[in-house]
Amino acid sequence: MAEVTLVIRGGSVVTPEGLRRLDLALGDGTVLDLGEAIPGPPGATVLDAAGCLIGPGLVDLHTHLRQPGREEAETVESGARAAALGGYTAVVAMPNTEPAIDSAGVARDVLALGRDTVAEVAVAGAITVGRAGKALAPIGELAALGVRIFTDDGAGVQDGALMRRALDYAKGVGVTLAQHCEDECLSVGGAMHEGCWSSRLGLPGIPAAAEESMVARDIQLVRLTGAPVHFLHLSTAGSVQLVRDAKAEGLPVTAEAAPHHMLLTHAEVAGYDPVFKVNPPLRSDGDVAAVIAGLCDGTIDAIATDHAPHAPETKDAPFDQAPPGMLGLQTALPIAWQVLSPLLGPEQIFALMSTRPSAIAGLGVTDSRIAGHSAHGGPLDVGATGNLCVFDPSATTVVDPTRLASRSRNTPYAGRTFTGAVRHTVLRGEPVVIDAVAQR
Amino acid sequence: MTQPRHLLSVADLGTDGIAEVLRVAEAFAEVERRSMPKVPTLRGKVVATLFFEESTRTRLSFETAAKRLSADVLSLTMANSSVKKGESLRDTIETVEAMGIDAVIIRHSSSGAPHQVARWLTRARVINAGDGWHEHPTQALLDCFTVRQVLAERKGVAPEDLGIGCFEGLRVLIVGDVRHSRVARSEVLAYTALGAHVTLAAPGSLLPPSLEGWPVEVATNFDAALADADVVSLLRLQAERGSGSFVPSLREYTAGWGLTARRVQRLSDAAIVTHPGPMVRGVEIASDVADLPRTVVTQQVTNGVAVRMAILFLLLGGEWPGGDPHG
Amino acid sequence: MAERERSHTRPLGGVFVAHSQLLSAADVQRALTRMAHEIVERNGGIEDVVLVGLQTGGIPLANRMAEALSQIENAEVAVGSLDVAFYRDDIGLRPVLPEAVTNIPGDLAGKVVVLVDDVLFTGRTIRAALNALNDFGRARAVQLAVMIDRGHRELPIRPDYVGKNLPTNREEMIDVGDDGVWIGTLEDK
Numbered sequence: 001m002a003e004v005t006l007v008i009r010g011g012s013v014v015t016p017e018g019l020r021r022l023d024l025a026l027g028d029g030t031v032l033d034l035g036e037a038i039p040g041p042p043g044a045t046v047l048d049a050a051g052c053l054i055g056p057g058l059v060d061l062h063t064h065l066r067q068p069g070r071e072e073a074e075t076v077e078s079g080a081r082a083a084a085l086g087g088y089t090a091v092v093a094m095p096n097t098e099p100a101i102d103s104a105g106v107a108r109d110v111l112a113l114g115r116d117t118v119a120e121v122a123v124a125g126a127i128t129v130g131r132a133g134k135a136l137a138p139i140g141e142l143a144a145l146g147v148r149i150f151t152d153d154g155a156g157v158q159d160g161a162l163m164r165r166a167l168d169y170a171k172g173v174g175v176t177l178a179q180h181c182e183d184e185c186l187s188v189g190g191a192m193h194e195g196c197w198s199s200r201l202g203l204p205g206i207p208a209a210a211e212e213s214m215v216a217r218d219i220q221l222v223r224l225t226g227a228p229v230h231f232l233h234l235s236t237a238g239s240v241q242l243v244r245d246a247k248a249e250g251l252p253v254t255a256e257a258a259p260h261h262m263l264l265t266h267a268e269v270a271g272y273d274p275v276f277k278v279n280p281p282l283r284s285d286g287d288v289a290a291v292i293a294g295l296c297d298g299t300i301d302a303i304a305t306d307h308a309p310h311a312p313e314t315k316d317a318p319f320d321q322a323p324p325g326m327l328g329l330q331t332a333l334p335i336a337w338q339v340l341s342p343l344l345g346p347e348q349i350f351a352l353m354s355t356r357p358s359a360i361a362g363l364g365v366t367d368s369r370i371a372g373h374s375a376h377g378g379p380l381d382v383g384a385t386g387n388l389c390v391f392d393p394s395a396t397t398v399v400d401p402t403r404l405a406s407r408s409r410n411t412p413y414a415g416r417t418f419t420g421a422v423r424h425t426v427l428r429g430e431p432v433v434i435d436a437v438a439q440r
Numbered sequence: 441m442t443q444p445r446h447l448l449s450v451a452d453l454g455t456d457g458i459a460e461v462l463r464v465a466e467a468f469a470e471v472e473r474r475s476m477p478k479v480p481t482l483r484g485k486v487v488a489t490l491f492f493e494e495s496t497r498t499r500l501s502f503e504t505a506a507k508r509l510s511a512d513v514l515s516l517t518m519a520n521s522s523v524k525k526g527e528s529l530r531d532t533i534e535t536v537e538a539m540g541i542d543a544v545i546i547r548h549s550s551s552g553a554p555h556q557v558a559r560w561l562t563r564a565r566v567i568n569a570g571d572g573w574h575e576h577p578t579q580a581l582l583d584c585f586t587v588r589q590v591l592a593e594r595k596g597v598a599p600e601d602l603g604i605g606c607f608e609g610l611r612v613l614i615v616g617d618v619r620h621s622r623v624a625r626s627e628v629l630a631y632t633a634l635g636a637h638v639t640l641a642a643p644g645s646l647l648p649p650s651l652e653g654w655p656v657e658v659a660t661n662f663d664a665a666l667a668d669a670d671v672v673s674l675l676r677l678q679a680e681r682g683s684g685s686f687v688p689s690l691r692e693y694t695a696g697w698g699l700t701a702r703r704v705q706r707l708s709d710a711a712i713v714t715h716p717g718p719m720v721r722g723v724e725i726a727s728d729v730a731d732l733p734r735t736v737v738t739q740q741v742t743n744g745v746a747v748r749m750a751i752l753f754l755l756l757g758g759e760w761p762g763g764d765p766h767g
Numbered sequence: 768m769a770e771r772e773r774s775h776t777r778p779l780g781g782v783f784v785a786h787s788q789l790l791s792a793a794d795v796q797r798a799l800t801r802m803a804h805e806i807v808e809r810n811g812g813i814e815d816v817v818l819v820g821l822q823t824g825g826i827p828l829a830n831r832m833a834e835a836l837s838q839i840e841n842a843e844v845a846v847g848s849l850d851v852a853f854y855r856d857d858i859g860l861r862p863v864l865p866e867a868v869t870n871i872p873g874d875l876a877g878k879v880v881v882l883v884d885d886v887l888f889t890g891r892t893i894r895a896a897l898n899a900l901n902d903f904g905r906a907r908a909v910q911l912a913v914m915i916d917r918g919h920r921e922l923p924i925r926p927d928y929v930g931k932n933l934p935t936n937r938e939e940m941i942d943v944g945d946d947g948v949w950i951g952t953l954e955d956k
Contacts, residue, residue: 194649194650195649195650195652196650196652196653198649198650199648199649199650199651199652199654200625200653200654201551201552201574202551202552202571202572202573202574202575202622202625203551203552203572203573203574205649207649271555271559272551272552272553272555272556273556273559274556313528313530316528316529316530316556317528317529318529318548318550318552318553318556319550319551319552319553319556320550320551320552320572321550463863463865464863464865466865467850467852467853467863467864467865467867469865470850470865470868470869471853471869474869475871475903476902476903478902479853479854480853480854480898481853481854509853598865598866599865600865600866753853
């Protein structure tokens with residue numbers, strides 16, 4: 001047996017059957033042993049996990065790392081550190097960088113930047129060149145580099161014919177297209193959800209129909225082509241229902257939702273603080289309830305942060321001119337815990353944040369995993385890769401924007417407190433976060 | 441009642457606050473009639489007008505009000521300022537406060553800009569002179585002031601003797617591009633806070649997407665609503681904010697919602713017509729209707745100075761009456 | 768009404784509760800008549816004299832003073848009113864009363880202005896009045912007539928004509944009305 005370099009003591013392992021009070025021993029990047037009381041050999045690091053849950057490291061399907069092009073807001077390295085502090089062992093970087101990840105060269109650059117970071121970085125490619133929605137990007141060439149997910153995120157593909165063609169092509173290559181559902185004709189000029197608050201505040205609104213009409217269209221295209229589609233950041237009750245019906249029909253669709261759409265509503269915009277400006281926007285109480293219900297009944301497969309850093313001066317602009325987006329990596333699990341632990345067990349929450357996103361991203365324990373990446377998402381048996389998240393449900397997370405790992409400060413939760421905090425994160429057997437402090 | 445720190449919305453005042461503004465404005469109207477219409481109340485205070493959206497009449501009205509109170513006035517307009525595209529609003533504001541300004545009067549094309557500005561200022565007070573589609577509080581206040589003045593004149597009493605009771609049950613009809621109108625939003629708040637009954641009349645595409653929470657009725661028959669109205673508040677079609685494409689043509693708008701000579705005949709004899717200006721004769725109001733005695737636009741402009749003096753006095757002039765006199 | 772009293776009078780908080788009467792209506796009339804004679808004597812007649820009553824308590828007294836003077840000299844004297852709400856250095860303490868108008872008859876250049884007020888207290892109202900008068904021309908002289916001087920001056924202001932000197936405590940209130948002069952306190956509404 002390989003040498004034990006890391007022991008995690010006193011915690012409860014999250015298994016598909018429930019919690020089991022077990023210590024873990026890791027070495028050589030894998031889980032070597034699980035037992036009730038594992039001694040720590042001299043030279044091994046021992047992490048105290050008393051009262052904590054030990055689950056598979058979280059996987060984020062939707063992170064904006066801003067490099068190349070917007071390094072003042074975030075870099076691959078700083079974003080990965082924020083991810084690790086949030087309990088993530090892998091993230092999928094969105095392609096709306098400058099230049100976009102629409103060529104093998106840019107994809108290679110980003111993957112290289114993420115080679116040695118404290119969270120693994122996989123990359124999503126653009127569907128169209130420059131994300132302009134006109135011509136297909138070299139999907140096959142990018143797939144050969146290991147890219148599994150393609151999206152024009154930041155925008156949706158407006159042209160139905162082009163989207164159909166892209167789906168047919170993607171099906172042949174064996175990759176998944178992910179859609180940012182927004183009909184730009186309906187959303188034009190909008191700065192927040194169209195509803196009673198936008199009317200009161202005098203801000204142009206984005207109606208729920210702008211998202212739902214594209215969800216409906218793409219479901220039609222899935223039916224037509226048989227290609228799978230992953231729906232990014234669902235935010236409306238209507239969208240959730242459309243996906244629910246599509247899944248009932250057996251169509252190959254998956255979906256994600258962001259923590260802010262589980263918690264915040266358009267009422268937050270009352271003070272015109274651009275930190276609450278996001279796309280899709282914060283919606284109504286009914287939409288938040290529907291998103292939560294969708295997460296509980298399997299309609300929504302994963303929680304994805306849509307971590308979107310913006311340099312502080314850009315968020316100081318008037319509300320309608322400020323860029324949309326919020327930070328999310330370091331607050332995702334505490335929020336998910338706060339909202340969902342009264343409704344779901346820990347194994348279900350970790351499924352939403354680790355196992356299922358890992359499978360969708362191609363990072364799970366299967367033969368078809370992306371080359372160059374370790375296995376994420378559990379299960380935490382002997383022999384599993386040591387990608388772990390240790391979460392203390394009785395600690396508190398106090399959100400202080402000046403003390404986040406991100407280069408940006410645009411968190412909507414400044415000053416708020418959540419019950420539950422990430423304590424340790426282990427990446428391929430290396431403890432990269434110990435007692436909420438990043439080790440490098 | 442508590443003294444508001446800023447005037448960002450009519451809602452900041454509440455019914456009592458609006459009543460106080462009208463009362464104090466009456467006193468300043470008297471000051472304006474003196475042979476020396478200037479008082480030293482705000483001497484030593486510095487007031488800056490920051491107009492990111494041009495409006496000569498509103499800016500001059502505020503500046504006149506400040507000068508009549510003996511305040512020093514700094515004017516910053518887009519044309520002659522150092523605000524270039526790209527210099528952040530926050531930098532501009534912090535520079536202005538660093539120069540020792542006591543109040544900032546701001547007009548901006550973005551809704552909520554005054555709210556954001558108020559968050560960045562540590563000392564200076566903010567007065568909203570119009571933000572995007574959101575609000576134009578002093579306009580609504582001077583409209584209420586003018587209506588009370590006309591009602592008092594007709595009864596042969598002084599306006600201050602009417603208090604705010606004259607607004608109770610008053611039927612106000614707001615006509616036009618409500619969706620994009622900051623005057624409409626402020627007027628709805630002001631008139632309803634005073635107990636008036638507000639009805640909106642507009643083409644369907646120029647109503648806000650949601651009227652949930654608005655204490656108003658919507659007129660289904662504009663001509664019938666005219667007969668019922670005590671006050672008709674006409675709004676301008678906000679062409680520069682893109683509302684021209686919300687109706688098929690100006691001609692169709694005038695045919696359906698313009699206050700034409702024919703429609704004026706439906707009004708009761710006592711009905712008052714207000715307009716925030718500038719009037720576009722031939723569109724929302726027929727030219728000869730604009731010149732009728734019941735159309736009180738000129739009075740509104742005159743009253744604008746007194747109302748704005750009242751606002752400046754109430755925000756900058758020290759503790760409100762009823763506060764601790766030893767303070 | 769004196770300064771602090773004004774800050775509590777209608778239409779804002781506080782009700783004057785009288786404790787005892789200091790002067791009867793007849794006493795006030797006699798004092799007015801005496802002061803009128805003093806004004807005539809001091810100024811050698813009432814030519815060029817302009818009475819200016821301070822809002823609001825000085826207005827009725829100024830009118831009655833004008834009547835007394837016209838009876839003595841058989842000639843009319845000009846009466847004006849002055850509202851100093853926006854001139855005071857303790858802005859906001861004094862209630863703003865829209866009905867309190869400023870109405871100064873003609874140009875004051877070369878005139879003798881006699882300011883008339885009901886109660887003289889800290890002196891701040893008078894100082895504000897002197898400030899305000901400046902805007903109406905350069906008077907030859909400004910004199911001050913008050914019905915009651917209750918002490919507690921905070922500025923170097925002194926009256927030329929006094930109805931009665933009445934030492935008081937700061938917390939007390941003086942009310943001058945048609946029915947005489949009362950002393951009392953201010954109660955919450």
